[in-house]
Amino acid sequence: MAKTIQEINEKIRRGRAVVCTAEEVIQIAKSKGAKQAAAEVDVVTTGTFAPMCSSGAYFNVGHSKPRIKLGGGTVTLNDVPVYTGFAAVDFFLGATAVPDTDPRNTIYPGKFSYGGGHLIEDLVAGKDVQLIARAYGTDCYPRRKLETWIRLEDMNEAVLFNMRNCYQNYNVAVNLSDRLIYTYMGVLQPNMRNATYCSAGQLSPLLNDPFYRTIGIGTRIFLGGGIGYVVGNGTQHNPSVPRTAKGIPRMGAGTLAVTGSLKQMSARWLRGASFTGYGVTLAVGIGIPIPILDEDMLLYTAVTDADIVAQVVDYSEAYPHYTSGNLAEVSYAELKSGSITVNGKKVPSAGLSSYVRAREIAEILKSWLEKGSFLLTEPAETLVSADSEVEFKPLQERPILNNNRVAAS
Protein backbone atom coordinates (compact mmCIF):
# COMPACT_ATOMS: atom_id res chain seq x y z
CA MET A 1 0.00 0.00 0.00
CA ALA A 2 1.62 3.20 -1.20
CA LYS A 3 1.68 6.39 0.90
CA THR A 4 2.11 9.98 -0.17
CA ILE A 5 4.26 12.62 1.48
CA GLN A 6 1.10 14.63 2.22
CA GLU A 7 -0.43 11.68 4.05
CA ILE A 8 2.72 11.18 6.09
CA ASN A 9 2.87 14.90 6.92
CA GLU A 10 -0.72 14.75 8.14
CA LYS A 11 0.32 11.98 10.55
CA ILE A 12 3.39 13.97 11.68
CA ARG A 13 1.18 17.01 12.40
CA ARG A 14 -1.12 14.88 14.52
CA GLY A 15 1.84 13.32 16.32
CA ARG A 16 0.89 9.91 14.93
CA ALA A 17 3.71 9.20 12.50
CA VAL A 18 5.83 6.09 13.08
CA VAL A 19 9.45 7.18 12.82
CA CYS A 20 12.57 5.08 13.24
CA THR A 21 16.26 5.51 12.49
CA ALA A 22 18.06 3.84 9.60
CA GLU A 23 19.62 1.54 12.19
CA GLU A 24 16.33 0.58 13.86
CA VAL A 25 14.56 -0.11 10.56
CA ILE A 26 16.97 -2.96 9.85
CA GLN A 27 15.62 -4.94 12.81
CA ILE A 28 12.01 -3.99 12.06
CA ALA A 29 12.33 -5.19 8.47
CA LYS A 30 13.91 -8.41 9.66
CA SER A 31 11.30 -9.24 12.27
CA LYS A 32 8.16 -8.07 10.46
CA GLY A 33 9.08 -8.52 6.85
CA ALA A 34 9.38 -5.69 4.32
CA LYS A 35 5.71 -5.53 3.44
CA GLN A 36 4.43 -5.23 6.97
CA ALA A 37 7.26 -2.88 7.95
CA ALA A 38 6.52 -0.63 4.95
CA ALA A 39 2.89 -0.39 6.03
CA GLU A 40 3.82 0.50 9.62
CA VAL A 41 6.84 2.78 9.29
CA ASP A 42 6.27 6.26 7.88
CA VAL A 43 9.69 7.87 8.04
CA VAL A 44 13.26 6.61 8.42
CA THR A 45 15.85 9.10 9.66
CA THR A 46 19.48 9.06 8.57
CA GLY A 47 22.60 10.91 9.64
CA THR A 48 26.22 11.64 8.89
CA PHE A 49 28.95 13.65 10.60
CA ALA A 50 32.15 13.85 8.61
CA PRO A 51 34.67 16.31 7.20
CA MET A 52 33.65 17.94 3.93
CA CYS A 53 36.03 20.40 2.31
CA SER A 54 33.56 21.90 -0.15
CA SER A 55 31.78 23.68 2.67
CA GLY A 56 31.56 27.41 3.11
CA ALA A 57 29.40 30.28 4.23
CA TYR A 58 28.37 33.68 2.95
CA PHE A 59 27.78 36.74 5.04
CA ASN A 60 26.35 40.22 4.89
CA VAL A 61 27.90 42.23 7.70
CA GLY A 62 25.91 45.47 7.31
CA HIS A 63 27.16 48.90 6.24
CA SER A 64 29.64 50.88 8.29
CA LYS A 65 29.58 54.67 8.77
CA PRO A 66 31.05 55.98 6.50
CA ARG A 67 30.42 53.20 4.02
CA ILE A 68 33.08 50.86 2.68
CA LYS A 69 33.05 48.68 -0.44
CA LEU A 70 34.58 45.37 0.60
CA GLY A 71 33.88 44.04 -2.89
CA GLY A 72 37.18 44.00 -4.73
CA GLY A 73 39.09 44.72 -1.53
CA THR A 74 40.61 42.31 0.97
CA VAL A 75 38.90 41.03 4.09
CA THR A 76 40.07 38.64 6.78
CA LEU A 77 38.17 37.21 9.74
CA ASN A 78 40.56 36.11 12.49
CA ASP A 79 43.23 36.41 9.77
CA VAL A 80 41.42 33.92 7.52
CA PRO A 81 40.92 35.49 4.07
CA VAL A 82 37.43 35.51 2.54
CA TYR A 83 36.36 36.00 -1.06
CA THR A 84 35.10 39.53 -1.70
CA GLY A 85 34.19 39.51 -5.39
CA PHE A 86 30.62 40.64 -4.67
CA ALA A 87 28.82 43.86 -3.69
CA ALA A 88 29.78 46.19 -0.85
CA VAL A 89 29.39 44.09 2.29
CA ASP A 90 28.83 40.52 1.11
CA PHE A 91 31.59 37.94 1.15
CA PHE A 92 32.14 34.18 1.04
CA LEU A 93 34.27 32.13 3.38
CA GLY A 94 35.59 28.70 2.38
CA ALA A 95 36.17 25.94 4.93
CA THR A 96 39.72 25.25 3.73
CA ALA A 97 40.98 28.86 3.76
CA VAL A 98 44.00 29.46 6.01
CA PRO A 99 45.66 32.70 7.16
CA ASP A 100 48.36 34.04 4.83
CA THR A 101 50.75 33.69 7.75
CA ASP A 102 50.15 29.95 8.11
CA PRO A 103 53.34 28.14 7.07
CA ARG A 104 51.19 25.55 5.27
CA ASN A 105 53.39 22.63 4.22
CA THR A 106 56.67 24.58 4.09
CA ILE A 107 57.28 23.05 7.50
CA TYR A 108 56.21 19.54 6.55
CA PRO A 109 53.87 18.18 7.66
CA GLY A 110 51.97 21.39 8.35
CA LYS A 111 49.65 21.56 11.36
CA PHE A 112 46.99 23.82 9.84
CA SER A 113 45.78 24.66 13.30
CA TYR A 114 43.26 27.36 12.31
CA GLY A 115 41.30 28.11 9.17
CA GLY A 116 37.89 28.58 7.60
CA GLY A 117 36.36 25.51 9.26
CA HIS A 118 37.42 26.65 12.72
CA LEU A 119 36.17 30.15 12.01
CA ILE A 120 32.72 28.83 11.12
CA GLU A 121 32.75 26.80 14.35
CA ASP A 122 33.79 29.88 16.39
CA LEU A 123 31.11 32.07 14.82
CA VAL A 124 28.41 29.50 15.45
CA ALA A 125 29.65 29.17 19.04
CA GLY A 126 28.86 32.89 19.43
CA LYS A 127 32.49 34.01 19.70
CA ASP A 128 33.70 37.46 18.73
CA VAL A 129 36.06 37.46 15.75
CA GLN A 130 38.23 40.17 14.21
CA LEU A 131 37.20 41.61 10.86
CA ILE A 132 40.00 43.49 9.11
CA ALA A 133 39.34 45.03 5.72
CA ARG A 134 41.11 47.16 3.13
CA ALA A 135 39.24 48.71 0.23
CA TYR A 136 40.10 51.03 -2.63
CA GLY A 137 37.53 53.73 -1.86
CA THR A 138 34.94 55.19 -4.21
CA ASP A 139 32.78 58.31 -4.19
CA CYS A 140 29.85 56.32 -2.82
CA TYR A 141 31.97 54.07 -0.55
CA PRO A 142 34.78 56.38 0.60
CA ARG A 143 36.20 54.34 3.45
CA ARG A 144 39.40 52.37 2.85
CA LYS A 145 40.05 50.70 6.19
CA LEU A 146 37.89 48.85 8.67
CA GLU A 147 38.95 46.96 11.79
CA THR A 148 36.27 45.71 14.13
CA TRP A 149 35.13 42.88 16.38
CA ILE A 150 32.08 41.13 15.05
CA ARG A 151 29.94 38.14 15.92
CA LEU A 152 27.27 36.11 14.22
CA GLU A 153 24.28 37.79 15.84
CA ASP A 154 25.47 41.21 14.61
CA MET A 155 25.40 40.17 10.97
CA ASN A 156 22.41 40.55 8.69
CA GLU A 157 22.87 37.20 7.02
CA ALA A 158 25.18 34.30 7.79
CA VAL A 159 24.41 31.29 5.65
CA LEU A 160 26.13 27.95 5.40
CA PHE A 161 26.46 26.94 1.78
CA ASN A 162 28.12 23.65 0.91
CA MET A 163 28.53 23.02 -2.78
CA ARG A 164 29.23 19.38 -2.07
CA ASN A 165 28.28 17.31 0.94
CA CYS A 166 26.87 13.97 1.94
CA TYR A 167 28.93 11.79 -0.40
CA GLN A 168 26.94 8.68 -1.19
CA ASN A 169 29.93 6.43 -0.65
CA TYR A 170 33.69 6.88 -0.60
CA ASN A 171 37.10 5.33 -1.09
CA VAL A 172 38.97 3.38 1.54
CA ALA A 173 42.49 4.81 1.66
CA VAL A 174 45.75 2.89 2.10
CA ASN A 175 49.40 3.69 1.47
CA LEU A 176 51.46 1.20 -0.53
CA SER A 177 54.66 3.26 -0.40
CA ASP A 178 57.38 2.92 2.22
CA ARG A 179 56.96 6.41 3.67
CA LEU A 180 54.32 7.94 5.91
CA ILE A 181 51.87 10.09 3.94
CA TYR A 182 49.49 12.83 5.06
CA THR A 183 46.21 13.00 3.18
CA TYR A 184 42.64 14.22 3.47
CA MET A 185 41.93 10.60 4.40
CA GLY A 186 44.16 11.04 7.45
CA VAL A 187 47.69 9.90 8.20
CA LEU A 188 48.45 6.73 6.25
CA GLN A 189 51.16 4.44 7.54
CA PRO A 190 53.69 2.97 5.08
CA ASN A 191 53.32 -0.51 3.58
CA MET A 192 49.59 -0.57 4.13
CA ARG A 193 49.76 -0.60 7.93
CA ASN A 194 46.38 1.13 8.22
CA ALA A 195 43.28 1.89 6.17
CA THR A 196 40.82 4.75 6.62
CA TYR A 197 37.23 5.07 5.46
CA CYS A 198 34.74 7.91 5.57
CA SER A 199 31.05 7.06 5.55
CA ALA A 200 28.35 6.38 8.10
CA GLY A 201 27.45 3.32 5.98
CA GLN A 202 23.97 2.05 6.81
CA LEU A 203 23.08 5.37 8.51
CA SER A 204 24.29 7.59 5.67
CA PRO A 205 21.51 9.56 3.89
CA LEU A 206 22.15 8.77 0.23
CA LEU A 207 22.88 5.11 0.92
CA ASN A 208 19.30 4.82 2.20
CA ASP A 209 17.79 6.36 -0.92
CA PRO A 210 20.27 5.11 -3.50
CA PHE A 211 18.39 6.34 -6.58
CA TYR A 212 17.39 9.73 -5.03
CA ARG A 213 13.68 8.96 -5.22
CA THR A 214 12.75 11.15 -2.26
CA ILE A 215 15.77 13.42 -1.78
CA GLY A 216 15.88 16.28 -4.27
CA ILE A 217 15.86 20.03 -4.71
CA GLY A 218 14.14 21.65 -1.76
CA THR A 219 14.29 18.68 0.64
CA ARG A 220 14.21 19.91 4.23
CA ILE A 221 17.02 18.43 6.32
CA PHE A 222 18.90 18.57 9.63
CA LEU A 223 21.93 20.73 8.88
CA GLY A 224 24.57 21.66 11.42
CA GLY A 225 22.11 21.32 14.30
CA GLY A 226 19.48 23.50 12.62
CA ILE A 227 17.23 23.23 9.62
CA GLY A 228 18.58 23.40 6.10
CA TYR A 229 17.63 22.50 2.58
CA VAL A 230 19.02 20.57 -0.34
CA VAL A 231 19.79 23.06 -3.11
CA GLY A 232 20.47 20.50 -5.81
CA ASN A 233 23.01 17.87 -6.63
CA GLY A 234 26.43 18.60 -5.17
CA THR A 235 29.47 19.10 -7.36
CA GLN A 236 30.99 15.85 -8.63
CA HIS A 237 27.54 14.19 -8.44
CA ASN A 238 28.27 11.00 -10.29
CA PRO A 239 25.25 8.69 -10.20
CA SER A 240 26.25 6.38 -13.09
CA VAL A 241 28.92 4.37 -11.26
CA PRO A 242 28.71 0.57 -10.94
CA ARG A 243 26.16 -0.55 -8.35
CA THR A 244 25.41 -3.71 -6.40
CA ALA A 245 22.35 -5.83 -7.13
CA LYS A 246 20.45 -3.79 -4.52
CA GLY A 247 21.36 -0.55 -6.31
CA ILE A 248 24.04 0.61 -3.87
CA PRO A 249 26.92 2.47 -5.58
CA ARG A 250 30.17 0.58 -5.08
CA MET A 251 32.15 3.83 -4.84
CA GLY A 252 31.71 7.61 -4.48
CA ALA A 253 28.56 8.53 -6.43
CA GLY A 254 25.80 11.02 -5.60
CA THR A 255 26.43 14.23 -3.65
CA LEU A 256 24.24 17.07 -2.35
CA ALA A 257 24.57 20.84 -2.29
CA VAL A 258 22.99 22.12 0.94
CA THR A 259 22.28 25.43 2.61
CA GLY A 260 20.82 26.86 5.81
CA SER A 261 21.12 29.83 8.16
CA LEU A 262 24.15 29.59 10.43
CA LYS A 263 22.30 31.53 13.10
CA GLN A 264 20.29 28.49 14.14
CA MET A 265 23.16 26.00 13.92
CA SER A 266 25.45 24.80 16.69
CA ALA A 267 29.16 24.22 17.18
CA ARG A 268 28.46 20.61 18.13
CA TRP A 269 27.49 19.92 14.52
CA LEU A 270 29.92 22.21 12.70
CA ARG A 271 33.47 21.43 13.74
CA GLY A 272 36.68 22.83 12.31
CA ALA A 273 39.17 20.07 11.57
CA SER A 274 42.95 20.15 11.03
CA PHE A 275 44.33 17.37 8.88
CA THR A 276 48.08 17.24 9.48
CA GLY A 277 50.02 17.83 6.25
CA TYR A 278 46.80 18.37 4.29
CA GLY A 279 44.84 21.37 5.53
CA VAL A 280 41.76 22.67 7.26
CA THR A 281 38.24 21.44 6.68
CA LEU A 282 34.83 21.42 8.33
CA ALA A 283 32.96 18.46 9.79
CA VAL A 284 29.27 18.91 9.06
CA GLY A 285 26.32 17.13 10.63
CA ILE A 286 23.53 16.27 8.22
CA GLY A 287 20.39 14.24 8.72
CA ILE A 288 17.79 13.51 6.09
CA PRO A 289 14.32 12.02 6.64
CA ILE A 290 13.25 9.40 4.15
CA PRO A 291 9.52 8.89 3.63
CA ILE A 292 8.55 5.25 3.32
CA LEU A 293 6.29 5.65 0.30
CA ASP A 294 6.20 1.95 -0.52
CA GLU A 295 7.91 -1.39 0.02
CA ASP A 296 10.83 -0.44 -2.25
CA MET A 297 11.71 2.53 -0.04
CA LEU A 298 11.52 0.32 3.03
CA LEU A 299 13.92 -2.13 1.44
CA TYR A 300 16.32 0.66 0.51
CA THR A 301 16.36 1.99 4.07
CA ALA A 302 16.85 -1.49 5.52
CA VAL A 303 20.29 -1.62 3.91
CA THR A 304 23.02 -2.90 6.25
CA ASP A 305 26.76 -2.32 6.49
CA ALA A 306 27.27 -5.80 5.07
CA ASP A 307 25.42 -4.77 1.88
CA ILE A 308 27.51 -1.66 1.27
CA VAL A 309 30.91 -2.01 -0.35
CA ALA A 310 33.73 0.45 -1.04
CA GLN A 311 36.92 0.42 -3.09
CA VAL A 312 40.36 0.31 -1.50
CA VAL A 313 42.60 2.87 -3.19
CA ASP A 314 46.32 3.54 -2.84
CA TYR A 315 46.87 7.18 -1.87
CA SER A 316 50.63 7.13 -2.40
CA GLU A 317 50.51 6.56 -6.15
CA ALA A 318 47.15 5.71 -7.77
CA TYR A 319 45.13 8.55 -6.24
CA PRO A 320 47.59 11.45 -6.65
CA HIS A 321 48.43 10.46 -10.22
CA TYR A 322 44.83 9.72 -11.10
CA THR A 323 45.51 6.24 -12.36
CA SER A 324 42.99 3.46 -12.05
CA GLY A 325 43.42 0.17 -10.29
CA ASN A 326 41.50 -0.46 -7.09
CA LEU A 327 43.18 -2.87 -4.74
CA ALA A 328 40.11 -4.54 -3.28
CA GLU A 329 36.44 -4.19 -2.54
CA VAL A 330 35.42 -4.38 1.13
CA SER A 331 32.16 -3.96 3.00
CA TYR A 332 31.44 -1.47 5.79
CA ALA A 333 30.78 -4.41 8.07
CA GLU A 334 34.38 -5.48 7.52
CA LEU A 335 35.70 -1.93 7.85
CA LYS A 336 33.90 -1.47 11.15
CA SER A 337 35.14 -4.82 12.47
CA GLY A 338 38.59 -3.20 12.76
CA SER A 339 40.46 -4.87 9.94
CA ILE A 340 40.16 -5.61 6.24
CA THR A 341 42.11 -7.92 3.99
CA VAL A 342 43.91 -6.41 1.01
CA ASN A 343 46.17 -8.49 -1.23
CA GLY A 344 46.16 -11.20 1.42
CA LYS A 345 47.31 -8.79 4.11
CA LYS A 346 45.31 -7.95 7.22
CA VAL A 347 45.09 -4.16 7.53
CA PRO A 348 43.72 -2.32 10.59
CA SER A 349 40.87 -0.02 9.57
CA ALA A 350 39.60 3.15 11.22
CA GLY A 351 37.03 5.78 10.36
CA LEU A 352 37.03 9.50 9.75
CA SER A 353 33.27 9.82 9.83
CA SER A 354 31.69 9.52 13.27
CA TYR A 355 29.17 6.70 13.43
CA VAL A 356 28.20 7.65 16.99
CA ARG A 357 27.39 11.20 15.93
CA ALA A 358 25.54 9.99 12.82
CA ARG A 359 23.33 7.91 15.11
CA GLU A 360 22.78 10.92 17.38
CA ILE A 361 21.67 13.03 14.39
CA ALA A 362 19.23 10.35 13.24
CA GLU A 363 17.82 10.29 16.79
CA ILE A 364 17.45 14.08 16.96
CA LEU A 365 15.70 14.19 13.61
CA LYS A 366 13.43 11.40 14.77
CA SER A 367 12.47 13.38 17.86
CA TRP A 368 11.70 16.46 15.74
CA LEU A 369 9.41 14.40 13.52
CA GLU A 370 7.71 12.78 16.50
CA LYS A 371 7.11 16.18 18.08
CA GLY A 372 5.51 17.36 14.87
CA SER A 373 7.95 20.27 14.59
CA PHE A 374 9.54 19.12 11.35
CA LEU A 375 7.56 18.32 8.21
CA LEU A 376 8.65 16.48 5.10
CA THR A 377 8.95 18.17 1.74
CA GLU A 378 8.20 17.01 -1.74
CA PRO A 379 11.29 17.61 -3.89
CA ALA A 380 10.71 20.44 -6.40
CA GLU A 381 12.86 18.44 -8.75
CA THR A 382 14.59 15.10 -8.28
CA LEU A 383 18.32 14.66 -8.83
CA VAL A 384 19.69 13.01 -11.93
CA SER A 385 20.09 9.32 -11.18
CA ALA A 386 21.76 6.14 -12.39
CA ASP A 387 20.04 6.21 -15.78
CA SER A 388 21.18 9.76 -16.60
CA GLU A 389 24.47 8.97 -18.33
CA VAL A 390 26.03 11.83 -16.40
CA GLU A 391 29.76 11.54 -16.86
CA PHE A 392 32.48 12.30 -14.36
CA LYS A 393 35.05 14.07 -16.47
CA PRO A 394 38.71 14.51 -15.70
CA LEU A 395 40.22 17.86 -16.67
CA GLN A 396 41.43 17.86 -20.26
CA GLU A 397 44.51 20.04 -20.23
CA ARG A 398 45.17 22.13 -23.33
CA PRO A 399 48.50 23.92 -23.16
CA ILE A 400 48.54 27.69 -23.56
CA LEU A 401 51.36 28.55 -25.92
CA ASN A 402 53.44 31.72 -25.56
CA ASN A 403 51.60 34.84 -26.65
CA ASN A 404 48.48 32.97 -27.71
CA ARG A 405 45.33 34.94 -27.01
CA VAL A 406 42.83 32.58 -28.62
CA ALA A 407 42.61 28.86 -27.86
CA ALA A 408 43.63 26.60 -30.69
CA SER A 409 40.70 24.42 -31.64
Place this chain on the structure above:
Amino acid sequence: MAKKRLVLNFPPQLIDQPVTYRLITQYQLEVNILRASITPREWGRLVVEVTGSKENLDSGLKFASNLGVEIKPLAQDVQWYQERCIECTACTAICPTGALQLSREEMRVSFDHDKCIVCGLCLPICPYGAVEIMF
Protein backbone atom coordinates in the same frame (compact mmCIF):
# COMPACT_ATOMS: atom_id res chain seq x y z
CA MET B 1 51.31 0.84 47.60
CA ALA B 2 52.91 3.68 45.71
CA LYS B 3 53.12 4.16 41.96
CA LYS B 4 55.41 6.42 39.98
CA ARG B 5 55.90 7.13 36.29
CA LEU B 6 59.56 7.82 35.71
CA VAL B 7 62.14 8.41 33.03
CA LEU B 8 65.35 6.50 33.76
CA ASN B 9 68.46 7.62 31.92
CA PHE B 10 71.25 5.06 31.92
CA PRO B 11 74.84 6.22 31.34
CA PRO B 12 76.74 4.04 28.80
CA GLN B 13 78.63 2.08 31.47
CA LEU B 14 75.40 0.92 33.09
CA ILE B 15 73.52 -0.23 30.02
CA ASP B 16 74.53 -3.87 30.28
CA GLN B 17 73.86 -4.08 34.02
CA PRO B 18 70.71 -5.71 35.31
CA VAL B 19 69.45 -2.63 37.16
CA THR B 20 65.77 -3.21 36.54
CA TYR B 21 66.19 -6.87 37.42
CA ARG B 22 67.56 -5.88 40.82
CA LEU B 23 64.77 -3.37 41.34
CA ILE B 24 62.35 -6.20 40.80
CA THR B 25 64.02 -8.94 42.82
CA GLN B 26 65.71 -7.00 45.60
CA TYR B 27 63.11 -4.32 46.17
CA GLN B 28 59.95 -6.21 45.14
CA LEU B 29 59.02 -3.45 42.73
CA GLU B 30 56.72 -4.04 39.85
CA VAL B 31 58.44 -2.42 36.86
CA ASN B 32 56.32 -1.84 33.83
CA ILE B 33 58.40 -0.63 30.88
CA LEU B 34 56.34 1.82 28.83
CA ARG B 35 59.02 2.83 26.37
CA ALA B 36 62.67 1.99 25.89
CA SER B 37 65.45 3.27 23.70
CA ILE B 38 68.79 1.63 24.26
CA THR B 39 71.78 1.92 21.96
CA PRO B 40 75.03 0.17 22.93
CA ARG B 41 77.76 2.55 24.17
CA GLU B 42 75.28 5.43 24.40
CA TRP B 43 72.81 6.68 26.97
CA GLY B 44 69.79 4.47 27.33
CA ARG B 45 66.35 5.70 28.21
CA LEU B 46 63.52 3.81 29.85
CA VAL B 47 60.08 5.15 30.57
CA VAL B 48 58.69 3.04 33.37
CA GLU B 49 55.84 2.77 35.76
CA VAL B 50 57.08 1.46 39.09
CA THR B 51 54.77 0.11 41.75
CA GLY B 52 55.65 -1.09 45.25
CA SER B 53 55.51 -0.16 48.90
CA LYS B 54 56.59 3.40 49.58
CA GLU B 55 59.62 2.17 51.48
CA ASN B 56 60.80 -0.19 48.75
CA LEU B 57 60.17 2.40 46.11
CA ASP B 58 62.27 5.01 47.88
CA SER B 59 65.17 2.67 48.62
CA GLY B 60 65.06 1.05 45.18
CA LEU B 61 65.24 4.39 43.44
CA LYS B 62 68.03 5.46 45.79
CA PHE B 63 69.94 2.31 44.85
CA ALA B 64 69.57 3.06 41.14
CA SER B 65 70.50 6.68 41.48
CA ASN B 66 73.61 5.72 43.51
CA LEU B 67 74.64 3.52 40.58
CA GLY B 68 74.49 6.56 38.31
CA VAL B 69 71.02 6.24 36.80
CA GLU B 70 69.43 9.62 36.28
CA ILE B 71 65.83 9.55 37.50
CA LYS B 72 63.22 12.08 36.52
CA PRO B 73 59.48 12.06 36.91
CA LEU B 74 57.64 11.55 33.62
CA ALA B 75 56.73 15.16 33.02
CA GLN B 76 54.77 14.59 29.87
CA ASP B 77 51.24 13.49 30.05
CA VAL B 78 48.55 12.92 27.48
CA GLN B 79 45.17 14.52 27.99
CA TRP B 80 42.09 13.45 26.11
CA TYR B 81 39.28 15.97 25.93
CA GLN B 82 36.09 14.01 25.63
CA GLU B 83 34.07 17.09 24.65
CA ARG B 84 36.37 17.73 21.68
CA CYS B 85 36.39 14.12 20.50
CA ILE B 86 33.82 13.37 17.81
CA GLU B 87 34.47 9.62 18.05
CA CYS B 88 35.62 9.30 14.46
CA THR B 89 37.82 6.36 15.56
CA ALA B 90 40.82 7.46 13.42
CA CYS B 91 43.25 7.29 16.34
CA THR B 92 42.19 3.86 17.57
CA ALA B 93 43.94 1.96 14.78
CA ILE B 94 47.22 3.78 15.56
CA CYS B 95 47.40 3.75 19.34
CA PRO B 96 49.84 0.94 20.14
CA THR B 97 48.56 0.14 23.62
CA GLY B 98 44.81 0.44 23.26
CA ALA B 99 44.75 3.51 25.51
CA LEU B 100 42.52 5.07 22.89
CA GLN B 101 39.99 2.35 22.60
CA LEU B 102 36.93 1.57 20.56
CA SER B 103 33.99 -0.48 21.73
CA ARG B 104 32.89 -1.94 18.42
CA GLU B 105 29.34 -2.75 19.41
CA GLU B 106 28.55 0.92 19.91
CA MET B 107 31.47 2.42 17.94
CA ARG B 108 32.26 4.53 21.01
CA VAL B 109 35.76 5.83 21.69
CA SER B 110 37.26 6.09 25.18
CA PHE B 111 40.66 6.81 26.70
CA ASP B 112 42.36 4.79 29.42
CA HIS B 113 45.02 7.05 30.87
CA ASP B 114 46.78 4.19 32.64
CA LYS B 115 47.51 2.45 29.35
CA CYS B 116 48.97 5.51 27.65
CA ILE B 117 52.75 5.42 27.13
CA VAL B 118 52.93 9.00 25.85
CA CYS B 119 54.28 7.88 22.47
CA GLY B 120 52.59 10.84 20.79
CA LEU B 121 51.44 8.87 17.74
CA CYS B 122 47.84 9.97 18.11
CA LEU B 123 48.63 13.69 18.11
CA PRO B 124 49.01 14.29 14.37
CA ILE B 125 46.13 11.87 13.73
CA CYS B 126 43.36 13.66 15.61
CA PRO B 127 41.88 16.43 13.44
CA TYR B 128 39.92 17.92 16.34
CA GLY B 129 42.67 18.58 18.87
CA ALA B 130 41.07 16.09 21.25
CA VAL B 131 44.43 14.73 22.43
CA GLU B 132 47.17 16.95 23.77
CA ILE B 133 50.57 16.32 25.28
CA MET B 134 51.13 18.33 28.41
CA PHE B 135 54.65 19.14 29.57
